[in-house]
Amino acid sequence: MAKTYAGKDIEIGFDMKRCIHARNCYLKLPRVFDPERRPWVDPDAASAEEIAAMIRTCPSGALTYSRLDGVEGEAAPGINRATVVENGPMALHGNLTVKGETMTRATLCRCGQTKTPPFCDHSHAGAGFKATGEPEPTGKDAPGDDPGEACQVIQHENGPIEARGALEITGGTGARVHRGTRAFLCRCGQSNNKPFCDGSHKSAGLEVPGDG
Incomplete structure (x- = not known):
C-alpha cells in the first residue's frame, strides 16, 4: 500500500514495492524528494505543477499524485x-x-x-x-x-x-x-x-x- 504525503495543493503517494531506484525524483526535485530527510517527501517545497510533471517521469509508477487544487490528475496517454x-x-x-x-x-x-x-x-x-x-x-x-x-x-x-x-x-x-x-x-x-x-x-x- 502506498504511503501518502499531503500538502496544500497536492498529495503524493509512494509505493516502495514498485520503486526501481531510477532516482528521477531526487535528481530532478531534491528539495521535494530527499532520502536523507524524514519525512523524505515535502509536498509544499515546490509548486504542484512542478511536482506533478516530475512524478509523470517516474517509470515504475511508484510515485503517484492527486491534485488538491481542483486540477485534474494524471491521464493515460492515447497509446499503450x-x-x-x-x-x-x-x-x-x-x-x-x-x-x-x-x-x-x-x-x-x-x-x-x-x-x-x-x-x-x-x-x-x-x-x-x-x-x-x-x-x-x-x-x-x-x-x-x-x-x-x-x-x-x-x-x-x-x-x-x-x-x-x-x-x-x-x-x-x-x-x-x-x-x-x-x-x-x-x-x-x-x-x-x-x-x-x-x-x-x-x-x-x-x-x-x-x-x-
Missing part, C-alpha cells in the same frame, strides 16, 4: 507503450490494469529474480541480468488498435506475463518491435527470444504466482 530497457525491466506507460489495479506507469520484471512480481524491484542489477534493449522487430503491426483501450497485464502461474489489449512494444531508442493486442512476455530471464516468452520457464523451473 512498453519500452524494453537494456539489462533491465520492461517499462509500460498507458491505460494499464495490473493485479486488478488501474495505473498509468509500471515496470515489469524480466530477470525472474524480483521479490514483488510482476513488478521490477531492481534485482536484475545484483543478478547480472543481460538482455538487449533493441530486440529484433517481430513484423507484427496489427491494424485497428483502439487508442485508449486498456491493456491488461496478466500473470500466468510459473509462466509468462500476458499483455492483453492494444500495446506497442519499442526498444530503448523508440524503434517499434511489435504492435498488437496480445503478447506473452518472458519473466524467467531465460528466453532466447526476449522480451517474448519461448517456453524456457519450463526448463528453468520458474516459480512465480499467477493472478488466479
